[in-house]
Amino acid sequence: MSTQPTRPHPLGVRPRDGGVDVAVFAGHADAVEFCVLGAGARDGAAWKERRVELTGRTHGVWHGFVPDVPLGARYGFRVHGRWDPRHGLRHNPHKFLLDPYARAVVPPAMLAPELFGHTVDEQFEGNHRVMDERDSAPFAAHGVVTNAPKHRHSTKPHVPWRDTVVYEAHVRGLTKRLPDVPEELRGTYAGLAHEATLEHLKGLGVTTVELLPVHVSLAEPHLARRGLPNYWGYSTLNFFAPNPNYAAATDPQGVLDEFKAMVQALHAAGLEVLLDVVYNHTCEVGVTGPTLSWRGLDAPGYYRLDSGGHDIDFTGCGNSLDATSDRVVQLVLDSLRYWVTEMDVDGFRFDLAPTLARGHNEFYRQHPLLVAMRVDPVLAGVKLVVEPWDVGPDGWVTGGFGAPFAEWNDRFRDDVREFWLPGAARALAGETPGGLRDLGTRLAGSADMFEPGRGPLAGVNFVTAHDGFTLADCVAFNHKHNEANGEANRDGSDHNRSWNHGVEGWSALDVEVGPEVAAQRRRSIRNLLATLLFAAGVPMITGGDEFGRSQGGNNNPYCLDDETSWLDWDLDDWQRDLLATTRQLVALRKRFGGVRATEFFTGLEGRNGMKDLTWFRADGPEMQWQDWEDSHLRTLLVRFAASDLDESTEALLLVVNGAAEEQEIRLPRDGRYARVWSSGWERPRDPEAPRPPSSTTTVDPLTVDLYVTG
Structure with a gap:
């Protein structure tokens, strides 16, 4: 069966009367089939699958109208073409491939061995994997045909940068243990939208909630083999679909509606929503990883590959999306516009952003993708924040992105922590502690980092973030304690700029640690908070730091979806005092315009x-x-x-x-x-x-x- 030709744009699967319009990019393919799944099970039972060949082909986009595909149907693609790994071509019709533009996704419960290709004793042709002839459909991710999310658009707060106070949080971790949220809503989009959560955020005085990745994601193979998730979500499976594991709703359409309802609830409370987005790499890892979507559709069109067909990795995650490719630029822009226009969000924080702005290898400020984002009319009214470093050559480019991007200011984090923690420890020990120059530069807005025309609001100041010690752990640990991650404490940074005040670790503060050390630690926390909130620039508070949450010294719990990562709302007296203090400091910052300067002094x-x-x-x-x-x-x-x-x-x-x-x-x-x-x-x-x-x-x-x- 074949399709009726239609237009090659827009990409994705769109329902209309009698069926769906389909368009997918597979620039090197010989044929592409649109596959609709019927009844089946993930336990290995055969899937009923209808395959329809897409007959339209325009500039590498395969397209057509497929009749009799209802809302809620699961679907994917099978691609036929050359198997030539040395040139990056891994067309394999046995692989059931996820639509990169799917609006809803049913992910596999965990990355099954069948998705890896072969087992560890697999056979190779030279140095390249031979074609895996096992059908991956029962184990793969499935796209779902949906309508646009319900609800009218809300009135966005449009908080000026000078008034912005960012709160970085994880959808699950924020409310998983929040007792005033009904148990069935904890850890979900609906839980974040609950009045108890909103009251905390409003009472704290923050203006903008920055959510760790909400795009549907999948654990990397090394975690899947150990039965662990990628809790933080920096392993994207699709750039359009919200993660259904964060929803109270159980049907795909309900997930979309719940996410948008969350955004609207935050807007009604006067709060903006920023999404942490990971367009620099995908969950397919390197060529020895799973083939789930982009690699099977058109690896050379999506990924940076070397002359032997292997991935060029600027991210430390096995692959890098190639933003010099027109189709990758289109993918990123289409995704950003979707989240703004359909899901109503207020902006984005770009993970490992230099990877998105590299030419051949080098960072390029006038990269076409950056230029496109600067001039795009849909993105003109949203906040754009970059993490200005990756692991590629010359990957630290803080200050290099230019307007309208704001940039995470890691120099602020390092200099402020150095002054108040190791520097303070040296001062108490009678050693040369280091002076005021670096601290003064950060308080004044980091004019050494950003061009004069950008001003201090170009920098997002922070002393902690999701990766690294929490604020409380900065004052209680000299060394990381990441044993629970299962990597023999090798993961995570060894350079924490922390100070345990003479005793390693937290316990019952005023008993085992001792009242003097406990009081010193609490004062150090307040010093760090005050410096953050009374420095020129845009402050960012990490969720839980406002009341002194600890991760037990783990500075990299990216794979721990448990009490290590979830905020504990059962507060001790000192934590309630710290929460009241943080609220007061945020309110004082809003009172004084001088510290919220828009230009350098x-x-x-x-x-x-x-x-x-x-x-x-x-x-x-x-x-x-x-x-x-x-x-x-x-x-x-x-x-x-x-x-x-x-x-x-x-x-x-x-x-x-x-x-x-x-x-x-x-x-x-x-x-x-x-x-x-x-x-x-x-x-x-x-x-x-x-x-x-x-x-x-x-x-x-x-x-x-x-x-x-x-």
Whole structure:
């Protein structure tokens, strides 16, 4: 049976009266069959399969109208053509291939051995796999014919960058243990949309929820063999379908509707939704991995391959999608537009973004994909954030992407943690701790990293993220403890810039660790939070850090879908105090426009007669260049004047004492200053009475104080 020819665009499977329009790219194929599955089972029973040859072929796109395909039908493709692995061609009609444009996907429960190709004693032709003649349909992922998601579009919050506070979270981990969410909704899109979750997010004061990957994904072979998932989801199976494992709904159409309803609930609460997206590689790993979709359709058209047909890997994950290919550029743009126009999301964070902007090997700022994203009318109104590094040659390019992209600022993370953790430990030990220059640069918006026209809002500041120690573990562990991952503690970073305060690990804080160490740790957490929230740039808080969650020292629990990764909402007293403190700090940040600067500071006076940013020594005079070069100097005052964009004339004075001793400070002479917060306070307090100009006071060792003046 063959199809009626139709147009080659748009790609994917679209229902219409009497059947579906089908279009799929397979540029090197000799024939492509559209396969509709009937009754069957994943236990090995035979599938009833209807195969329909696509007769239309236009510029490598195979297309046609297939009648009598109902909504809810499972489908895929079989591709006929050359088997020539040395040139990257692995056409194999025995492989049931997933539509790259499927809007809903039924993934295999786990990556079955049948999907790998052959067993470990397989035969090879030279150095290349021979064709596997076993049918993979019972074990493969299936596309599902669906309608567009229900619900009208919501009103997007459109939070300005200067007001943005990002909250990075995992759909499952955020609510899996949240007691006020009904048990059947915990760990789902519906659970994230539940009023209990929204109340926490709104109460915290964040504006933008950045979700770890929600695209349907599949565990890598080395995890599947051990029965472990890729919990974080950085192993994409399809770039259009939401992961059904995060849905309370059990039918594919219900998954789509539930996801969009979640986005709309967050919008109604005034919160934006960003998706962490992984367009740099796929779950097919390298040529010895499974053939699930792109590799069987047209490996040379989708992947970066060398002259022998092997994958070029800039990602550390076995393969790299080739963004120099027109079809990959189209795939990425089509996916982004879909999530914006159909699913209503507000933006994206691009994992390992340099891989998307490489020419032959080198990073190319004017790469066609980046240019296309910059000028695309659909993407013009959304937030675009990049992770500006990969593992390829010269892969660290922080500051190199240009507007309108914001970039994760890893230098902020490293310098702030170095100052407050290893640097503080050295100061207490009487060693040379390192001075203020790097910290000052980060507080002022990292002008050394970003071009003048971009301003401090080009940087997304963070001290923790999903990978690495949590904030609480940064102050409790000197070394990673990743044994539960099953990789003999070899995975994860060994360079954590952490400090355990003399005792390795968490326990019953005030009993086994001891009250003094516990108090020092809590103060260090508050120091890090205050520095994050009162630095110029866009702050990002990692979910759970607001109340001191621990992962037991595991800095890479990417494969642990358990209590290690799920947020524990059963809070101790100190955690409730920390949560109240975080809420207060976020609210204070919103109060002061100077710290939310849109341009780099110039030292010029504003409407209240103050310089936009002023640095003071502890004894009163403004900082001079030699002060910044003093590796022993650890105390300073930094004043953010009121912004001309805000009605208030209040200025914010940040007092930083990274020294091991109490320091006497002199407040500026041009105003009365009231202390509103101190990292020495275990919980929020009422503001103190204003102090006279030029008055002196003391700041405790390893402490941040915040003062305000009108």
